[in-house]
Amino acid sequence: ELMASLQSRLQALWEEQELVLLEVRECARWGEELEVLVRDLCKPNEFERYMMFIGDLEKVLSLLLCLSSRLARVQNAMSRMDGTTGAEEKQSLNERHQLLSRQREDAKDLKENLDRRERVVSGILAKYLTEEQLQDYQHFVQVKTSLLIEQKDLEEQIKFFEEQLENLEQSIP
Secondary structure (H helix, E strand, O other), rough: HHHHHHHHHHHHHHHHHHHHHHHHHHHHHHHHHHHHHHHHHHHHHHHHHHHHHHHHHHHHHHHHHHHHHHHHHHHHHHHOOOOOOOOHHHHHHHHHHHHHHHHHHHHHHHHHHHHHHHHHHHHHHHOOOOOHHHHHHHHHHHHHHHHHHHHHHHHHHHHHHHHHHHHHHHHHO
């Protein structure tokens, strides 16, 4: 019964992931339309700034989300430590926790820098775009960001339920 429940939940998550992937493709098309508009209206160096920002948006967010999920897994493993946990394993988890914490702080700094760059790009675009086009651009950035977060969250949930299902299957003689 539990296995059927886990499989059903996994199926629902896979279907939800497919829908998110459709939205991601639609957002990419929207991004391509914006790219053409910005290329046509802006100076080449301004267009390059825009493109660098859009490319880095995905990279920095993906990095931050990945590090956060890895850190959460290490923290979960640390919370399950007890008297039977070996000293070597404890030390390994503590070292991984420290490393991931530092890396996540560095990624947060990158995100703050990205936010400043976004304000610069918005300022540049405000010179060329109508108010409606500027709002479209800002909405595009918000949608792209939320889709990346949703995509990563679904991946994590799927991974969790797959691990649970695998552990359950292994526990049954």
